[in-house]
Amino acid sequence: MRPTLTHLALHVPDLEPCVSFYSRFCGMRVIHERAGKGSRIVWMAEPGKEHQFIFVIMPGGADRQLAADDYSHFGFALENREQVDAIAELARQEGCLIWAPRDEPYPVGYYCGVRDPAGNYVEFSYGQPLGPGSEAMPIP
Structure with a gap:
């Protein structure tokens, strides 16, 4: 068995600013949208990589307050x-x-x-x- 990493799912405080950020800064684009538990769920990918790796972005998360020495990214x-x-x-x-x-x-x-x-x-x-x-x- 050899698993393949396909996506990363993020709960975010406010969906639209995050979709805009990943579009402007990372060149990602929305490839799929759907309703989910009373909200909108967005799939984003780099052009040409839509079948390799995506970000799934969902509203309802808390703002991450990373410490100054936290290099998670x-x-x-x-x-x-x-x-x-x-x-x-x-x-x-x-x-x-x-x-x-x-x-x-x-x-x-x-x-x-x-x-x-x-x-x-x-x-x-x-x-x-x-x-x-x-x-x-x-x-x-």
Whole structure:
């Protein structure tokens, strides 16, 4: 038996700001919506990955108040450092930047961190052994 990770389900305090966040910051799009227990449930995916991995976003959750030293996060790879800087600038303008862009030794790479409207941390990186540019890097 070899399970495959297919989705992540999130209860969020307010559905619409989270759908908007994952659309604008992560390039995800709504691929399915349905009613669920008196509310709306939304499935989001990266274009072209709709059959590989999705976020299921549901209202009714509490705002996550992560500690300053809590690095729990969702990770999104970008194609270059300039895209990391662009996401960080957008987050700075919107008041949700939590980790300014920084360079860490391999395998961490160049990254920034953003807080979504539900309090989840989202990392945007370049140079990790996953995502764009990883083909040239050995996985430790």
